[in-house]
Amino acid sequence: MITEHDLGLPGEHPSPSQGGPPHTDxxxxxxxxxxxxxxxxxxxxxxxxxxxxxxxxxxxxxxxxxxxxxxxxxxxxxxxxxxxxxxxxxxxxxxxxxxxxxMGVLPDGLRLFDRLSGRELLRYVGRLRGVSEDDIEVRSTELLAALGLTDDAGQLVVDYSAGMTKKIGLACALIHAPxxxxxxxxxxxVDPVSGEGIxxxxxxxxxxxxxxxxxxxxxxxxxxxxxxxxxxxxxxxxxxxxxxxxxxxxxxxxxxxxxxxxxxxxxxxxxxxxxxxxxx
The missing domain is CATH 3.40.50.300 (P-loop containing nucleotide triphosphate hydrolases)
Structure with a gap:
């Protein structure tokens, strides 16, 4: 299961600027x-x-x-x-x-670079998000396992089912530890077993x-x-x-x-x- 250490929370990101809402936090x-x-x-x-x-x-x-x-x-x-x-x-x-x-975002009707495999897509999104190669490797492996996608990591996303596509989209939203x-x-x-994992x-x-x-x-x-x-x-x-x-x-x-x-x-x-x- 993904833990605080796995996702790099909460101390990985810079603190927000002072121009926000009029609340202490x-x-x-x-x-x-x-x-x-x-x-x-x-x-x-x-x-x-x-x-x-x-x-x-x-x-x-x-x-x-x-x-x-x-x-x-x-x-x-x-x-x-x-x-x-x-x-x-x-x-x-x-x-x-x-x-x-x-932010990590999973929008409705998500469009992915679906000619990449699941693992390739996570690596691509991780690099776009500025995550180091070592962290991408560790996080991708753990996310794929947590979402039940390890066996399909080498398969092209275009061949994923609707539920699998939703899960790899969630993994992409999490890869940079938002x-x-x-x-x-x-x-x-998403099937009930995968839903419970999510x-x-x-x-x-x-x-x-x-x-x-x-x-x-x-x-x-x-x-x-x-x-x-x-x-x-x-x-x-x-x-x-x-x-x-x-x-x-x-x-x-x-x-x-x-x-x-x-x-x-x-x-x-x-x-x-x-x-x-x-x-x-």
Whole structure:
């Protein structure tokens, strides 16, 4: 299993600059007034979210809620129309080298250099990230083993299954020992055995000083894995806090339905009881 020593946490990176948020310790991720519009549709509308360091933080919401757009703006993949995104005090858009050096990212629809083998891809990403050859060799071997990819390390990534591609993408996000991991649907297409291994890696990573922000549609996964979360719908944060604060005495599934369902959910249930009569 990946340990604090294996990932080089937490002391491997330089401390953040003094230009960050007005807190004694900068948040791992601080989103301020993010706005993004596509044509006439506002995908994200003035979204604010602060993720303290050392959290395993879930981001949940219905389809089209703005989760992926928000994470894309937070990681420098999509420029916001307005607002700021800071990683440990570094502005993602005014100081991208400093902010991105602290992040490991597994985006939705990840595109990889898939004509490389798994081990070659890790070596390539490690060199791009400035990791020494000796560390790349050690970390690659340990990551491949932890993710169950050792036997496929010499296989071209183009021939990997969807779940294997997701796992090698996670390994690429970890190779430089970042202080913040941002993962968009990291368990999608991953089998239960591999999924449990990934959970263990993420828990150890947080225990050793890292921070994880992950999006998911699966409430049970977030409830069992995360200690804090935010519920997003319509490009806005509807609720954020610790797991117990957001659940407010209910299950996360029930609380989620209360927050994002409302009249639309009731209307859907009513129409659903009358529609599709030809299936009966």
């Amino acid at each position: 900068p948040a791992a991720l601080d989103l301020r007034g993010l706005v993004k519009t596509f044509g006439s549709k506002r995908a994200v509308g003035g979204l604010d979210l602060r993720v303290p360091a050392g959290r395993l933080f879930g981001l949940v919401g219905p389809n089209g809620a703005g989760k992926t757009t928000t994470l894309s703006m937070a990681t420098g993949l999509l420029r916001p129309d307005a607002g700021r995104a800071l990683v440990l005090g570094h502005d993602v858009w005014s100081d991208p080298p400093a902010a991105k050096a602290l 202080r913040l991991l941002i993962l968009d649907e990291p368990f999608e297409a 959970r263990g890696i993420l828990r150890n990573y947080v225990r050793s000083g890292g921070t994880v922000v992950l999006s998911s549609h699966v409430m049970e996964l977030v409830e069992s894995l995360c200690d804090s979360l935010a519920v997003v719908a319509g490009g806005q944060v509807l609720a954020a806090g610790t797991l117990d604060e957001v659940r407010a005495g209910s299950s996360l599934q029930q609380r989620f339905l209360e927050l994002v369902g409302g009249p639309a959910l009731q209307a859907q249930r009513t129409s659903g009881s009358e529609a599709l009569s030809w299936l009966r």
